[in-house]
Amino acid sequence: MPLPPRDFSTIGPKEGQRFPDVRLRDQKGGLVDLHEYRAGRPALVVFYRSAEW
Amino acid sequence: MNGIALVAISYDSVEVLRNFAAAHGITYPLLSDEGSLAMRGLGLINDRVQEDHAVYGIQPNARHVNLPYPGAFLLDRDGLVTHKRFYESYRERDTGTGLIAQTLGIIDEPSAPVVAASSPVTVRAWLDSPTYVFFQRLMLTVEVSIDSGFCVCADPPRDGVTPLSIAIEPLGGLEVNPARWPAARRVARPGFHDGLWVHEGVVRGTVPLTFAAAPGGGDHLVGVTVRYQACDGASCLLPSSIQLRVPVREAALIGRSLPTPVSKT
Numbered sequence: 001m002p003l004p005p006r007d008f009s010t011i012g013p014k015e016g017q018r019f020p021d022v023r024l025r026d027q028k029g030g031l032v033d034l035h036e037y038r039a040g041r042p043a044l045v046v047f048y049r050s051a052e053w
Numbered sequence: 054m055n056g057i058a059l060v061a062i063s064y065d066s067v068e069v070l071r072n073f074a075a076a077h078g079i080t081y082p083l084l085s086d087e088g089s090l091a092m093r094g095l096g097l098i099n100d101r102v103q104e105d106h107a108v109y110g111i112q113p114n115a116r117h118v119n120l121p122y123p124g125a126f127l128l129d130r131d132g133l134v135t136h137k138r139f140y141e142s143y144r145e146r147d148t149g150t151g152l153i154a155q156t157l158g159i160i161d162e163p164s165a166p167v168v169a170a171s172s173p174v175t176v177r178a179w180l181d182s183p184t185y186v187f188f189q190r191l192m193l194t195v196e197v198s199i200d201s202g203f204c205v206c207a208d209p210p211r212d213g214v215t216p217l218s219i220a221i222e223p224l225g226g227l228e229v230n231p232a233r234w235p236a237a238r239r240v241a242r243p244g245f246h247d248g249l250w251v252h253e254g255v256v257r258g259t260v261p262l263t264f265a266a267a268p269g270g271g272d273h274l275v276g277v278t279v280r281y282q283a284c285d286g287a288s289c290l291l292p293s294s295i296q297l298r299v300p301v302r303e304a305a306l307i308g309r310s311l312p313t314p315v316s317k318t
Contacts, residue, residue: 011122011139012097018132022091024062024084027070032082034060035132042135043058043128047097047121051065051073051083 019045064089064119089119097121166196167297173200176279176295184302185264193260193299195219195232195279197252204251205281206289207237211245215282215292217252219260222276230261251284264301274298 013019022034034045059081065073070083086092099122124139166179175198180191197217199205206214221229235257237250264270277299282292 009137012095012137013126013134015134015137017134019126019128019134020095022062022084022095024086024091025067026082026084027067027074027079029067029071032060032084034084037060037082038058038128038132040130041056041058042130043060043132044125045128046059046061046125047092048061048063048123049120050063050069052069 060084062086062092062121064092064121089121092121093119167299169295169297171293171295173203173283173285174198174205174279174281174293174295176297178277178297178299180262180275180299180301183300190261190263191301193221193262193275193277195258195260195277196255197258197279197281198255199253199283201254203283203285204240204253205256205283207234207250207252209250211249214249214289215280216250217256217258217279217281219258220278220280221260221262222278224273224275226265226270227273227275228263228265230263232258232260234258249284264303270303272300272302274300 009015019034023031026032034043037043060083061081062084063070064086065083066087067085070085073079074083089098092098099120122139124137126134127136129135166177168175168177170176177196177198178193180193182191185191197205205217208216210216217234219232221227234252237252239248239250242249262275275298277297278294279297280292280294283290
């Protein structure tokens with residue numbers, strides 16, 4: 001039985017919207033602010049399930 | 054990478070990310086959203102993972118809780134979302150460069166594309182990454198250079214002419230998606246009352262390939278056949294083809310455990 005198709009345009013920040021502020025620790029333990037880190041550059045923000053499995 | 058900042062976010066702890074980054078030589082930020090609060094705030098958590106997995110016969114598992122939908126956002130210089138791309142499946146992934154190539158139209162050319170020629174056409178082909186891992190999607194780019202004074206026929210096809218096309222030799226576990234070409238140009242031609250669609254100059258086609266074979270699939274030579282029919286101002290030559298073999302190596306899955314397939318009952 002196939003899954004019902006999902007409308008991904010309604011999931012998460014929408015196209016044309018400013019991506020919300022995100023501040024999280026990176027692999028070195030320091031806090032990284034997404035927009036500060038971009039420093040005016042375009043950015044690719046990737047969400048994935050896990051680095052562990 | 055093309056002046057684009059790259060960050061990746063998951064629910065892993067800083068320690069897990071530190072080990073992963075060290076094992077793979079990753080220098081861009083891997084952000085730790087332990088507990089998935091940021092991802093939940095962004096509305097990206099897939100609360101239907103368990104029921105979706107049940108459809109596929111996958112057993113409930115504590116680590117499937119608080120998972121985001123797998124995907125990516127492309128932001129412009131002002132931080133506005135210009136593209137988003139999500140997948141239902143957690144196994145199928147784009148390469149970072151493949152994703153950027155698709156969303157921005159930027160193609161990173163590796164240092165050594167494979168080249169073959171048969172006048173008046175030269176074909177160069179390359180993958181956006183020289184290596185693949187299990188279930189990774191790579192972009193194959195096929196660049197067709199047509200000598201000046203010639204064109205090649207394009208879709209939509211006309212009776213008796215062969216449009217430009219790419220065929221990929223079947224390979225165990227290799228999933229081939231439809232090729233994409235830029236728009237063709239319609240030219241007036243005697244014998245074709247509504248004209249003939251053609252490409253001229255340099256035209257790049259792209260074919261997304263997913264390496265879905267089990268780990269240990271090994272290194273491959275991806276067989277690429279480009280079929281075309283070239284015409285000059287007066288007449289068309291016979292249909293012809295150019296074949297190339299594009300090498301790709303299997304990268305080791307360092308420090309990664311793979312999901313155990315669960316058979317459906």
